[in-house]
Amino acid sequence: MDSSVIKVSCGALTASDAGKSVEFNGWVHRRRDHGGLIFIDVRDRSGITQVTFDPADAETFARAETLRSEDVVRVAGQVRRRPPGTENPKIATGEVEVPAAELDILNRSLTPPFVIASDEEPAEDVRLRYRYLDLRRPRMQRNLTLRHKLVKAIRDFFDDNDFLEIETPDLIKSTPEGARDYLVPSRVHRGTFYALPQSPQILKQILMIGGLGRYMQIARCFRDEDPRADRQPEFTQVDVEMSFVRQDDVIAMMEASMRYVWQRVLNEAIPDPLPRLTYAEAMRRYGSDKPDLRFDLELVDVADAFKGSGFGLFAALAEHDGNRVIALRYRGGASLSRREFDALTDVARSFGAPGLAYVSFFPNENKGSIGKIITTEIRSALKRATGAHDGDALLFVAGQSKSATDIAGRLRLEIGDRLGLRDASKFAFCWVLGFPLFERDEETGEITFSHHPFTAPLPGQEALFDTDPLAITAQHYDLVLNGYELGSGSIRNHQPEFQRKVFKRLGLTDEQIDDRFGFFMEALSYGAPPHGGMALGIDRIAMIAAGETNIRDVTAFPKNQQARDVMMDAPSTVPQKALEELGLRIVQPPPA
RNA sequence: GGCGUUGUAGCUCAGUUGGUUAGAGCGCCGCCCUGUCACGGCGGAGGUCGUGGGUUCGAGCCCCAUCAACGUCGCCA
Numbered sequence: 001m002d003s004s005v006i007k008v009s010c011g012a013l014t015a016s017d018a019g020k021s022v023e024f025n026g027w028v029h030r031r032r033d034h035g036g037l038i039f040i041d042v043r044d045r046s047g048i049t050q051v052t053f054d055p056a057d058a059e060t061f062a063r064a065e066t067l068r069s070e071d072v073v074r075v076a077g078q079v080r081r082r083p084p085g086t087e088n089p090k091i092a093t094g095e096v097e098v099p100a101a102e103l104d105i106l107n108r109s110l111t112p113p114f115v116i117a118s119d120e121e122p123a124e125d126v127r128l129r130y131r132y133l134d135l136r137r138p139r140m141q142r143n144l145t146l147r148h149k150l151v152k153a154i155r156d157f158f159d160d161n162d163f164l165e166i167e168t169p170d171l172i173k174s175t176p177e178g179a180r181d182y183l184v185p186s187r188v189h190r191g192t193f194y195a196l197p198q199s200p201q202i203l204k205q206i207l208m209i210g211g212l213g214r215y216m217q218i219a220r221c222f223r224d225e226d227p228r229a230d231r232q233p234e235f236t237q238v239d240v241e242m243s244f245v246r247q248d249d250v251i252a253m254m255e256a257s258m259r260y261v262w263q264r265v266l267n268e269a270i271p272d273p274l275p276r277l278t279y280a281e282a283m284r285r286y287g288s289d290k291p292d293l294r295f296d297l298e299l300v301d302v303a304d305a306f307k308g309s310g311f312g313l314f315a316a317l318a319e320h321d322g323n324r325v326i327a328l329r330y331r332g333g334a335s336l337s338r339r340e341f342d343a344l345t346d347v348a349r350s351f352g353a354p355g356l357a358y359v360s361f362f363p364n365e366n367k368g369s370i371g372k373i374i375t376t377e378i379r380s381a382l383k384r385a386t387g388a389h390d391g392d393a394l395l396f397v398a399g400q401s402k403s404a405t406d407i408a409g410r411l412r413l414e415i416g417d418r419l420g421l422r423d424a425s426k427f428a429f430c431w432v433l434g435f436p437l438f439e440r441d442e443e444t445g446e447i448t449f450s451h452h453p454f455t456a457p458l459p460g461q462e463a464l465f466d467t468d469p470l471a472i473t474a475q476h477y478d479l480v481l482n483g484y485e486l487g488s489g490s491i492r493n494h495q496p497e498f499q500r501k502v503f504k505r506l507g508l509t510d511e512q513i514d515d516r517f518g519f520f521m522e523a524l525s526y527g528a529p530p531h532g533g534m535a536l537g538i539d540r541i542a543m544i545a546a547g548e549t550n551i552r553d554v555t556a557f558p559k560n561q562q563a564r565d566v567m568m569d570a571p572s573t574v575p576q577k578a579l580e581e582l583g584l585r586i587v588q589p590p591p592a
Numbered sequence: 593g594g595c596g597u598u599g600u601a602g603c604u605c606a607g608u609u610g611g612u613u614a615g616a617g618c619g620c621c622g623c624c625c626u627g628u629c630a631c632g633g634c635g636g637a638g639g640u641c642g643u644g645g646g647u648u649c650g651a652g653c654c655c656c657a658u659c660a661a662c663g664u665c666g667c668c669a
Contacts, residue, residue: 033631039628039629226667
């Protein structure tokens with residue numbers, strides 16, 4: 001090839017390139033064989049270029065006839081404008097084409113199990129089995145490109161703000177709390193195990209003790225729990241820790257990072273500052289500690305409207321403070337059919353509700369399951385409380401406060417879905433603060449931490465430790481986006497005496513503390529600075545930014561819901577010799 | 593582990609009240625075609641209806657069990 005030939009990508013050519021000698025590589029996207037003329041669309045990540053083959057060059061033409069979808073080619077030729085009337089405005093390179101002077105078939109492809117050049121969406125198990133083909137599709141190329149840009153912007157932001165990106169190890173000590181650890185057996189130290197980090201929590205705190213000041217890392221984390229649409233057994237966080245900061249300093253830095261990223265990557269201005277809710281407020285108004293604020297529907301307490309009324313159930317519930325009678329306004333809900341209300345009732349039941357009471361407001365009339373018992377007084381009280389008008393419906397969830405709140409919160413999202421209010425192109429961030437430091441484990445009845453044991457209480461609340469620990473508020477903050485928890489952060493305990501007190505309050509003995517956290521307690525004892533930080537889930541950020549609802553669609557090689565990699569077929573058995581070296585024996589061999 | 597949805601051709605799907613030989617589009621194979629770009633025309637191959645059992649004269653369809661994928665609850669400091 002002579003030096004005047006320019007190597008280009010498939011999406012690069014425009015009319016101004018006409019006359020240039022170029023070469024490019026790619027996959028056969030489509031073939032249109034007209035008998036005496038063949039068109040091949042050659043595709044790479046950047047786009048598509050149309051290549052033409054003329055029978056005048058019999059040898060090249062004959063080879064072009066053998067091309068099939070996803071064969072890999074190198075093409076060289078002189079760019080020319082397409083004949084007038086044959087331009088394709090649908091693609092960026094549609095004004096030009098390249099008549100092939102040279103065609104190298106670099107590799108052949110089997111017939112793919114699904115068509116790359118199609119809008120048909122293959123089932124996910126097929127996509128994951130042939131992930132390398134799925135990755136060629138526009139959706140994955142777009143999502144992974146976006147994810148790259150998000151991560152790049154995050155790194156740039158923290159670099160601009162004097163953070164150091166520091167790698168922490170993946171082979172660490174198990175700290176038997178919280179989620180299940182992935183364990184890695186040690187060959188050198190037979191019978192012992194490393195644990196993969198659930199997060200670099202302790203290590204980043206030790207970096208603060210190490211005087212690094214401001215740390216960040218794009219960190220891989222591992223939790224051996226069942227996957228979900230927004231949870232993978234291994235996932236990526238932007239992990240941040242700062243020394244000599246208070247809660248508001250961390251919050252300001254983290255929300256500035258998101259503001260920067262959203263502006264730069266999505267060209268979206270997000271509010272400054274971001275809205276803040278207390279945990280109690282979020283639960284009361286939205287029935288969730290990760291409220292979706294893309295729509296303003298709120299849970300309204302209407303017990304008062306029923307107090308002393310003839311409606312036995314609600315009236316009775318209204319007499320006790322531990323209960324809630326919650327109304328949800330369903331805009332335009334009066335036009336729903338009985339069938340649709342029955343479907344909503346089934347949904348409510350699936351959330352654990354015993355049933356669903358509802359009323360539809362019409363001028364001078366109420367309909368619905370409890371329409372008959374709504375007096376004029378109750379009707380106007382309900383309308384006043386919820387802002388409902390004629391044409392709207394109210395759904396009622398009543399019962400013990402915790403469960404009623406939870407059910408109503410989920411029903412709220414269901415209404416949002418049905419009214420199309422959860423718009424994937426909208427972004428509603430908020431902070432949730434004021435979480436309790438401790439909570440009671442429902443099973444054991446023991447006091448346990450609600451976030452992690454390194455979280456500091458609000459200053460001045462230490463005295464409650466022995467009298468009313470559940471009343472202590474943590475210096476803990478969650479960043480929420482569109483109903484997803486992006487991540488949590490906190491100010492940490494930096495004084496060893498106090499950290500020991502927290503551990504003991506959690507029921508650990510001095511021996512247990514020293515065994516599990518001795519190195520950390522010791523580190524705290526050598527002048528640990530006040531510090532705090534946060535970690536945000538990159539997968540979830542990318543998922544929401546991409547308008548996806550599943551993090552597998554922004555992850556190159558995700559696990560399925562059984563935590564399997566179906567492409568590699570992992571996990572898998574290992575040779576007996578490997579087990580012997582590790583001193584392991586499989587008690588119950590897997591079925592053959 | 594519970595609940596829900598789905599499972600029919602390589603892919604995406606349809607399949608009525610249980611009734612003849614289970615269909616479509618795309619893809620694939622062959623032939624034809626010099627301006628297509630979702631090229632077109634003609635012809636063709638391709639099915640254990642997830643699996644096992646049952647009911648029935650007869651099952652893709654009904655019943656039971658089971659497996660798998662997805663969603664969700666439990667779980668996820």
